[in-house]
Amino acid sequence: MKIAVLGGDGFVGWPTSLHLSAGGHEVHIVDNLSRRWIDTELGVQSLTPMDSIQERTRIWHQETGRRIRFHLIDLARDYDVLKAWLAEHRPDAIVHFAEQRAAPYSMKSDRHKNYTVNNNTNATHNLLNAMTEIGLDAHLVHLGTMGVYGYSSVGAAIPEGYLPVGIATLAGETATQEILYPSNPGSIYHMTKCLDQLLFQFYAKNDGVRITDLHQGIVWGTHTAETRLHPQLINRFDYDGDYGTVLNRFLIQAAIGYPLTVHGTGGQTRAFIHIQDSVRCIDLALKSPPKRGDRVEIFNQMTETHRVRDLAELVARMSGAKVAYLPNPRKEAAENDLVVKNDKFLALGLNPTTLEEGLLAEVVDVAKKFAYRVDRSRIPAVSAWTKDIAPTIERDP
Ligand code: NAD
Ligand code: USQ
Numbered sequence: 001m002k003i004a005v006l007g008g009d010g011f012v013g014w015p016t017s018l019h020l021s022a023g024g025h026e027v028h029i030v031d032n033l034s035r036r037w038i039d040t041e042l043g044v045q046s047l048t049p050m051d052s053i054q055e056r057t058r059i060w061h062q063e064t065g066r067r068i069r070f071h072l073i074d075l076a077r078d079y080d081v082l083k084a085w086l087a088e089h090r091p092d093a094i095v096h097f098a099e100q101r102a103a104p105y106s107m108k109s110d111r112h113k114n115y116t117v118n119n120n121t122n123a124t125h126n127l128l129n130a131m132t133e134i135g136l137d138a139h140l141v142h143l144g145t146m147g148v149y150g151y152s153s154v155g156a157a158i159p160e161g162y163l164p165v166g167i168a169t170l171a172g173e174t175a176t177q178e179i180l181y182p183s184n185p186g187s188i189y190h191m192t193k194c195l196d197q198l199l200f201q202f203y204a205k206n207d208g209v210r211i212t213d214l215h216q217g218i219v220w221g222t223h224t225a226e227t228r229l230h231p232q233l234i235n236r237f238d239y240d241g242d243y244g245t246v247l248n249r250f251l252i253q254a255a256i257g258y259p260l261t262v263h264g265t266g267g268q269t270r271a272f273i274h275i276q277d278s279v280r281c282i283d284l285a286l287k288s289p290p291k292r293g294d295r296v297e298i299f300n301q302m303t304e305t306h307r308v309r310d311l312a313e314l315v316a317r318m319s320g321a322k323v324a325y326l327p328n329p330r331k332e333a334a335e336n337d338l339v340v341k342n343d344k345f346l347a348l349g350l351n352p353t354t355l356e357e358g359l360l361a362e363v364v365d366v367a368k369k370f371a372y373r374v375d376r377s378r379i380p381a382v383s384a385w386t387k388d389i390a391p392t393i394e395r396d397p
Contacts, residue, residue: 002026002089003286004138006075006127007097008068009053010035011236012143012219012278016095018226018233019279020286021066028089029053030082031098032074034119038105044243044378046236047252047370048222059232075123083130093286094131096142098123103147103187104329104383105242113188120192121199128203139289141212141282142200145193146271146302146340148215150184151332153339160344161215161298186332187385200296208292212285216278217271217302217340220247221359222366224276235275237366239374241381247272247311249379251360254319255367256374261381264328266309267335271302274353284348300342303352318357319364329393331385 008017008029021027031053039045051059057068073081075098099120100106106116124142131138149158162178169175180201183194196213203209227235238244239252250260273281281301290297312323328334346352353359384390 001092001286002028004028004030004086004089004091004094005097006030006094006123007099008070009033010097010101011238012275013095013097014056015224015227015235015275016097016279016282017068018060019224019283021060021068022064022226023283027068028071028091029057029068030071030073030075030085032072034074034100038100038243042240042242042378044238044240044375045373047239047367047373048234048237049370049373050234050236051232056233059230063230063233075126076119077122079126079130082126083133086130086136087134090136091138093139093141093289094127095282095286096124096127096140099192101189102243103189104381106187106189106192107330107385108242108383116188117192120189121195124196124199128199128209131209132203132207137210137292139210139212139286141214141285142196143282144196144213144215145190146215146217146300147186147190148183148194148197149181150186151269151336151338153337157339157341158300159341160300161213161296186330197296204294204296210290210292210294212290212297212299214281214285214299214301217273217305218245218247219273219275219278220245220251220355221275221363222248223362224279237370240378242383246270246308247315247355248363250312250315250321251363252367252371252374253379254315254321255364256371256376257321258376258379259322259324260312260315261379262309262312262323262325263330263381264325264334266307266312266325268308268332269305269336269338270308271300271305271338271340272355273301273303274355274359277303277350277353281345281350284345284350288348299344300340301345302340302342303350304354305338305340306355314355314357315360318360327392329381329384329389331389
């Protein structure tokens, strides 16, 4: 297939592009490199040294003989360029990662809220609009989030996207209908993914766009089979207070002897998936596209759930690190249970990589190798969800 990977320079997009290219597909990365600009804005950099996208694709060609093309396009702001590009290249499938993905970044200030809503909502709408306008029947696979559901399973497992509900009819009977599981976003970023869901529902219904939405949990790890092939193919690794996700942060903190930063009691339960499984799931989803006219296909892309304090204790046991219980900069439930259905990927053959000490140790090794690149002052999470939380949180030392 000819596959466009939108946001293919990012943490999940890069290893996905390599995996799809290794699988024999013609891969085109479309990215505006905004993530690299945000690093500059925040004064941080990936823990791992990342080459330019052009250099990365050159090394990929040198190592495998395969070509990945790069196209510099802003999905949110260059509608005409995007439309012309899609019309010229007419990909068979499109994988859409191209959004601002950090909840803390989206809550930093009014400007960051506006940026996240404008960027994410316009990127998704421009894409759907352009596909419809040029009559492109490509399968669109979008990376969504478990956060659209909120994180409470209220005693029943969270289904894959749709919830059957019984409604009392005027005749006194019960009619059953499947509705989108009620959205319950916990940040402006997560809210944009809820808005995306509505855009997908509309374009699937009105224009027959074939869409798969992957409700993904927190991705951890760094290497995949393909990023290991050469040091310059290495994946990015975020550890700072805005973009670093919880388990990867704990692993780098353990590697440099920084107390593990648990927010609040650490009673928050979240869904997780290893980067290698994330890439496999996207491949599996691409292999089973919905038919034209079908409703949006939704998968829960996660393999296990864990409580934050249990993860901190696990990493502390393994590494000897200390655990610090800090004031929570976010507005979220202090404790929650989370049970999630993921039967659809299991049925398609996913064999989950679970969190075990060997793999965790491997990430600590990556972290130790590049520990000299860490700026400790960028570790504290300083983005507060509300103005009344702001004075209570830890600041850069
Ligand atoms: P990332 O920030 O590393 O990558 C996103 C890429 O999209 C970047 O290269 C960025 O430059 C590009 N981009 C952003 N806006 C763009 C625009 N307007 N036009 C063109 N390119 C644009 O993020 P990631 O961690 O790789 O996540 C990828 C997707 O997966 C996101 O949509 C995110 O919401 C979702 N997701 C990520 C995780 C995770 O733990 N990392 C978990 C669940 C879901
Ligand atoms: N947390 C800590 N200590 C830290 C960092 C985070 O205790 O140092 C806590 C947070 O308060 C939160 C939980 O860990 O309760 C998860 O935080 P996170 O930053 O790892 O994940 P989140 O903000 O939810 O966002 C990440 C990705 C996002 C994706 C989402 C999937 O950045 O793109 O959509 O995970 S999910 O969490 O399933 O919604």
